[in-house]
Amino acid sequence: MKLITAIIKPTKLDEVKEALQAAGISGMTVSEASGFGRQRGRTEVYRGAEFTVDLIPKVRVEILIDDKDSQSTVDLIVKVASTGSIGDGKVWTTPVDQVVRVRTGESGPEAI
């Protein structure tokens, strides 16, 4: 089992979600995040005083997935979330030791 973590542009969330649902994924967790990568910060102006905002809002998507579906899911997220411009985000996977479904107590791939 793997945990896919994708940091994407907030505007791409709906497209990614719909593509993953169409691909048959069973669940996802979404949270708001902020950070920086290669994309530069933005400048905001308040009464003439300029502030650099270097932590930019992003969306973090987390998906638990069986090993065999991991690569295809990552590929799908990358394809859908891409705009080609800087700041599109990153996707990575980490191995997961154990998953338990709280309601039934099922564990392992059945719990995903």
Place this chain on the structure above:
Amino acid sequence: MDQVVLSSGDTAWMLASTALVLLMTPGLAFFYGGMVRTKSVLNMMMMSMITIGIVSILWVIYGFEIAFGYSSDSPWYGGIGRSGLGGAVNELTNNGGIYPIPLLVFAAFQLMFAIITPALISGAIADRAKFTSWAVFVTIWSTVVYFPVAHWVFAFGNKVGDTVTSVGYLAGKGVQDFAGGTAVHINAGAAGLALAIVLGKRVGWRKESMRPHSLPLVMLGSGLLWFGWFGFNAGSSLAANGIAGLALMNTQVATAGALMGWLLVERIRNGHATSLGASSGIVAGLVAITPACAFVAPWAAVVIGFFAGVLCALAVSLKYTFGFDDSLDVVGVHLVGGIWGSLAIGLFGTSAVNSIGLDGIFYGGGIALLGKQALGVGLVFAYSFVATLIIGYAIEKTIGFRVSSEVETEGIDLNEHAESAYELAGSSHGGKLL
């Protein structure tokens, strides 16, 4: 002489105006509250709210007597003693002449000015003033600064027959200030400058971004201020008449001019017209037209407003040059706008629109009127600035004016009021009822 009888029309307008001016102080609370960070919005708004509480009580006890009493026959204060408003039922207002409105309505209307003036000062010391010390400051400042200065500017004396007693110093000198450019805005602006110096800079000033936490609240506040300001300016006519109509029209168009002026500066300088700029321009225009609203023609009001927007948009950066943390620009907006508006009467004033008005430079009146206006500006600025420095340092040395840096960093709302403004994510707080 004909007996003056109560005018229901004038009285109705003054009752409504009084309510309009009261609304400005909660409006100011929103205007200021939106500009601070989430951890201090409640304290910012409460500084305005407690001013309503304190000044209303002072007014009934002695405030009205200091500002508008006749017992001293002094140009500097009305009288030392109780306001005695309980005996004023059915008495008509006498302020340089007998007005057909109840004295109690006049007293209530003037009370609203006494409330908003100290509330304006609070923007200069956002995020860092002990709440109790602020309450003490409002009490002392109202007593020794606002109430006397209101007498200088707004007290036209007690007229009995041809004898007029207890005329305020500036009113007697012929300084024109229809609704409080000097007594309210220069007064509050100078005091804000003094308090920003007494309390010092906020922790992290010019290092952290201190972005406004809610610009919609700021815009709500500026909208409420604009609405209430019609009572402030047009109500200062003390009658439902043509002068009130002139003041109302000028208030509208000057504010529109300032809104455009401020945005134009931003568009040229920074590339964007901002919502904070629009809100700030609105207030700058309202401030500048306040003294002038019944003495200039509407075209001049647009010009006064437009330049107020431009001047104040540039002036708010002065604090970075001089290094004082006037957090929400009481100086840049109220002091600068108040000075500009007061002096502008010396340029654009015309007796053509108001029989008690005088001609300024552009109407062939020479510089005499401008000189009078400069006297009003200079005297109120100097007195307010010096008196506020003394009051501020006295409070700082005795009970302390500023919260500790730990409290300031953690948030003044939690420490001074035991509240937080927003429960944005319920799960992140936890806790149970004790």
